[in-house]
Amino acid sequence: MKVAKFGGSSVANGNQIEKIGAIIKSDPERKFVIVSAPGKRHQDDTKMTDLLIQLGNIAFQDKPYMDNLNVIMNRFSEIVEELRISPSILDDIKNNIQEIINNNESDQMKMDALKSIGEDSSAKLVSEYLKTIGLNARYLNPKDAGIIVSNEPGNAQILPESFSELYKLRQYEEIAVIPGFFGFTKEGKLMTFSRGGSDITGSIVAAGIKAKLYENFTDVDSVYTVNPSIVSNPKEITTLTYKEMRELSYAGFSVFHDEALIPAFQQKIPVCIKNTNNPDAPGTMIISEKNKSRKCVVGIASSKGFSSLYVSKYLMNREVGFGRKLLQILEKESISFEHAPSGIDEMSVIIRNSQLSAAKEEVIVNRIKEELHPDRITFHRDLAMIMIVGEGIVSTLGIAQKATTALTDAHVNIEMINQGSSEVSIMFGIQSEGLNRAIPSLYNAFFGS
Amino acid sequence: MKVAKFGGSSVANGNQIEKIGAIIKSDPERKFVIVSAPGKRHQDDTKMTDLLIQLGNIAFQDKPYMDNLNVIMNRFSEIVEELRISPSILDDIKNNIQEIINNNESDQMKMDALKSIGEDSSAKLVSEYLKTIGLNARYLNPKDAGIIVSNEPGNAQILPESFSELYKLRQYEEIAVIPGFFGFTKEGKLMTFSRGGSDITGSIVAAGIKAKLYENFTDVDSVYTVNPSIVSNPKEITTLTYKEMRELSYAGFSVFHDEALIPAFQQKIPVCIKNTNNPDAPGTMIISEKNKSRKCVVGIASSKGFSSLYVSKYLMNREVGFGRKLLQILEKESISFEHAPSGIDEMSVIIRNSQLSAAKEEVIVNRIKEELHPDRITFHRDLAMIMIVGEGIVSTLGIAQKATTALTDAHVNIEMINQGSSEVSIMFGIQSEGLNRAIPSLYNAFFGS
Numbered sequence: 101m102k103v104a105k106f107g108g109s110s111v112a113n114g115n116q117i118e119k120i121g122a123i124i125k126s127d128p129e130r131k132f133v134i135v136s137a138p139g140k141r142h143q144d145d146t147k148m149t150d151l152l153i154q155l156g157n158i159a160f161q162d163k164p165y166m167d168n169l170n171v172i173m174n175r176f177s178e179i180v181e182e183l184r185i186s187p188s189i190l191d192d193i194k195n196n197i198q199e200i201i202n203n204n205e206s207d208q209m210k211m212d213a214l215k216s217i218g219e220d221s222s223a224k225l226v227s228e229y230l231k232t233i234g235l236n237a238r239y240l241n242p243k244d245a246g247i248i249v250s251n252e253p254g255n256a257q258i259l260p261e262s263f264s265e266l267y268k269l270r271q272y273e274e275i276a277v278i279p280g281f282f283g284f285t286k287e288g289k290l291m292t293f294s295r296g297g298s299d300i301t302g303s304i305v306a307a308g309i310k311a312k313l314y315e316n317f318t319d320v321d322s323v324y325t326v327n328p329s330i331v332s333n334p335k336e337i338t339t340l341t342y343k344e345m346r347e348l349s350y351a352g353f354s355v356f357h358d359e360a361l362i363p364a365f366q367q368k369i370p371v372c373i374k375n376t377n378n379p380d381a382p383g384t385m386i387i388s389e390k391n392k393s394r395k396c397v398v399g400i401a402s403s404k405g406f407s408s409l410y411v412s413k414y415l416m417n418r419e420v421g422f423g424r425k426l427l428q429i430l431e432k433e434s435i436s437f438e439h440a441p442s443g444i445d446e447m448s449v450i451i452r453n454s455q456l457s458a459a460k461e462e463v464i465v466n467r468i469k470e471e472l473h474p475d476r477i478t479f480h481r482d483l484a485m486i487m488i489v490g491e492g493i494v495s496t497l498g499i500a501q502k503a504t505t506a507l508t509d510a511h512v513n514i515e516m517i518n519q520g521s522s523e524v525s526i527m528f529g530i531q532s533e534g535l536n537r538a539i540p541s542l543y544n545a546f547f548g549s
Numbered sequence: 550m551k552v553a554k555f556g557g558s559s560v561a562n563g564n565q566i567e568k569i570g571a572i573i574k575s576d577p578e579r580k581f582v583i584v585s586a587p588g589k590r591h592q593d594d595t596k597m598t599d600l601l602i603q604l605g606n607i608a609f610q611d612k613p614y615m616d617n618l619n620v621i622m623n624r625f626s627e628i629v630e631e632l633r634i635s636p637s638i639l640d641d642i643k644n645n646i647q648e649i650i651n652n653n654e655s656d657q658m659k660m661d662a663l664k665s666i667g668e669d670s671s672a673k674l675v676s677e678y679l680k681t682i683g684l685n686a687r688y689l690n691p692k693d694a695g696i697i698v699s700n701e702p703g704n705a706q707i708l709p710e711s712f713s714e715l716y717k718l719r720q721y722e723e724i725a726v727i728p729g730f731f732g733f734t735k736e737g738k739l740m741t742f743s744r745g746g747s748d749i750t751g752s753i754v755a756a757g758i759k760a761k762l763y764e765n766f767t768d769v770d771s772v773y774t775v776n777p778s779i780v781s782n783p784k785e786i787t788t789l790t791y792k793e794m795r796e797l798s799y800a801g802f803s804v805f806h807d808e809a810l811i812p813a814f815q816q817k818i819p820v821c822i823k824n825t826n827n828p829d830a831p832g833t834m835i836i837s838e839k840n841k842s843r844k845c846v847v848g849i850a851s852s853k854g855f856s857s858l859y860v861s862k863y864l865m866n867r868e869v870g871f872g873r874k875l876l877q878i879l880e881k882e883s884i885s886f887e888h889a890p891s892g893i894d895e896m897s898v899i900i901r902n903s904q905l906s907a908a909k910e911e912v913i914v915n916r917i918k919e920e921l922h923p924d925r926i927t928f929h930r931d932l933a934m935i936m937i938v939g940e941g942i943v944s945t946l947g948i949a950q951k952a953t954t955a956l957t958d959a960h961v962n963i964e965m966i967n968q969g970s971s972e973v974s975i976m977f978g979i980q981s982e983g984l985n986r987a988i989p990s991l992y993n994a995f996f997g998s
Contacts, residue, residue: 359864408969440891441970442888443974504952504953514968518969519963520963
């Protein structure tokens with residue numbers, strides 16, 4: 101029994117939904133289908149969810165919203181025509197939207213309901229289409245499926261009782277098509293998950309029905325060993341462990357939001373990343389235990405946009421609480437940090453640039469000077485992080501040597517190395533300008549022929 | 550105007566004190582001489598300070614102590630004979646000791662006074678000897694010199710008013726011979742510094758008189774680039790910065806206690822490590838600012854005897870306060886730690902073995918399991934730390950590559966790397982068993998021909 105989740109690009113138009121049909125038909129184990137809202141059909145297109153948010157922002161202020169509603173209905177209508185399914189579904193969608201706009205709930209609750217229309221309608225369209233190609237499919241509302249969540253609009257959390265409810269779905273004869281992104285409270289109120297929430301639904305359903313496999317269909321053939329926008333045609337990753345996936349996601353890999361996978365991970369359900377447009381490609385398997393025979397380094401992730409705050413003070417290590425006080429100053433400015441490596445008389449704090457502003461930087465520097473009297477304090481901007489990831493990296497001879505040689509050969513100075521805190525990765529900090537030299541050189545060292 | 554401090558081996562017998570005489574005579578700028586208590590004359594000898602502590606432990610319990618006193622007096626008597634100075638000094642020393650034993654102070658105060666006899670007598674012997682070779686020398690008691698300290702027997706701290714008092718000594722005609730290791734409270738009570746306290750006195754006097762140079766005479770020609778017990782005849786270090794010295798001291802270099810130098814460092818007084826037995830050797834200069842033209846890596850320090858505690862928990866980085874709670878558990882067991890590098894879902898804490906016991910280890914592991922529910926917790930014993938030290942290391946291309954290549958060539962697996970938290974060092978953690986392969990290979994890479 102498999103759960104197949106399809107992302108926004110897989111339901112963007114009729115042609116894409118036909119591909120879903122072929123995929124489901126090709127494997128009778130695919131009994132659960134989770135769908136996102138229609139995504140972009142081309143670079144400049146707008147995602148359905150964003151259209152719905154725009155509609156809400158206008159309608160909830162009692163402004164005329166018919167133009168916005170028409171744009172939305174036209175997109176659904178196009179899909180209905182392309183798939184040659186009954187247009188009665190369109191009235192159903194339109195009624196749903198108008199009911200939400202006109203009801204007496206708070207704007208926040210109404211927006212959550214409106215946002216869910218994208219996924220909900222996708223599920224209805226897909227299930228209707230699957231029937232037309234001879235599959236025994238049905239739309240299954242998250243309430244009927246048993247997806248019970250906390251009362252937190254826009255950030256709902258799954259409640260544990262959901263899983264036993266979901267397990268009962270195993271008895272279904274039909275192929276269940278479930279909209280992603282939302283659930284219902286015990287009181288029956290609709291709540292959406294955080295953004296990327298269709299991945300969450302897929303993972304919850306896979307955990308609940310104890311699926312043999314959770315297939316996550318996207319628009320790439322696999323997870324790649326390195327960012328394809330830096331190295332062209334990089335090798336594909338065939339298997340990854342959860343831990344490796346998490347380290348890769350952390351530093352810039354964005355196949356999906358790794359936290360969404362938690363429910364599946366907790367049940368040790370293997371996850372497969374596949375391509376709707378090329379379903380015969382093997383994809384990337386994400387598993388809980390590593391395969392011993394495999395090559396040690398599986399991928400190289402990288403990300404720009406970090407800064408480091410460096411503070412030195414002679415005899416810092418005798419000054420009890422220095423580090424804590426420094427971190428408290430950052431906390432006061434609502435800055436969360438990534439790493440805080442410390443030396444004897446020195447401390448660095450690595451921060452994502454998105455956490456900083458010129459004003460905050462000034463406040464921080466002044467407070468540190470006044471309260472901690474450092475010998476020196478500097479901000480180092482334009483830092484990029486590189487993660488070399490692989491289970492067993494810590495116990496394999498020569499990995500650090502290979503990496504540092506590759507960086508030196510590329511004339512990239514290494515600002516930071518953090519090895520040993522993680523068993524599955526080595527982290528390097530370099531100047532951002534060197535990233536496009538560093539990554540190809542590292543790729544060549546670890547994956548070149 | 551220079552301050553020359555002589556360690557225990559330099560005053561261990563008459564022959565050594567004659568060398569001091571020659572050193573002082575050779576440079577009229579050497580106007581201040583600080584001396585330790587007589588040290589070991591040979592491997593199995595006992596240091597004077599330890600003999601005095603033994604004496605106190607017996608005498609303060611009203612047990613017969615004459616045998617112990619005789620051993621002490623015989624050592625002083627031998628030196629007097631060797632130097633052919635007046636034996637009247639011996640009565641003076643003996644009276645001092647018996648006065649201390651018989652007075653009504655607390656045992657703690659009496660022990661402090663007794664411990665100071667070693668340095669005090671050394672200073673008297675040396676000043677008498679200097680006179681016999683035609684130098685205008687005089688013994689100067691720390692009270693008369695103006696070394697004013699806090700009321701903490703065995704751990705006295707210098708008070709700031711001392712420095713202006715000491716500055717007045719610049720007007721002295723004579724060469725002042727001052728005993729190291731102790732000072733007096735404002736109320737006139739004798740207090741010793743922590744062990745290694747003669748270095749503290751030297752540094753205080755150098756700062757107080759604003760010396761041109763503080764010479765620290767020991768029994769080695771210089772600070773070496775690497776531990777001479779691992780690599781034979783290693784290269785000498787000609788100049789070091791304070792920061793470099795501190796990093797080297799931290800991981801096993803033990804030329805002197807680096808904190809003793811703080812008063813001298815604060816006044817930016819250069820320090821020279823020299824050999825009493827080979828005073829013509831240039832020694833090692835320790836200065837505040839680096840010499841730009843110098844080679845980047847100045848030394849490689851190493852030390853066995855570390856352990857690492859490794860804790861991993863999936864999604865640790867979302868669990869607010871995980872790291873703090875872990876460190877609090879260690880704090881509860883009075884364990885201070887050296888480094889605590891953290892990854893996304895993992896954290897390591899590096900601890901000196903001396904901080905641990907099997908019982909404490911069990912308590913810690915159990916508490917972490919109960920309170921933090923980690924996925925995995927392991928203790929990794931037999932860890933050695935290697936520090937590659939040099940100002941400018943962070944901005945020099947290829948240092949990490951050179952080091953990791955040297956370690957890999959020596960078949961040493963790298964457990965940890967910490968680069969970037971310090972601007973003057975890279976730290977490596979390896980298994981202790983590999984240290985004797987690692988250090989020669991690193992030495993060769995950085996200092997080989």
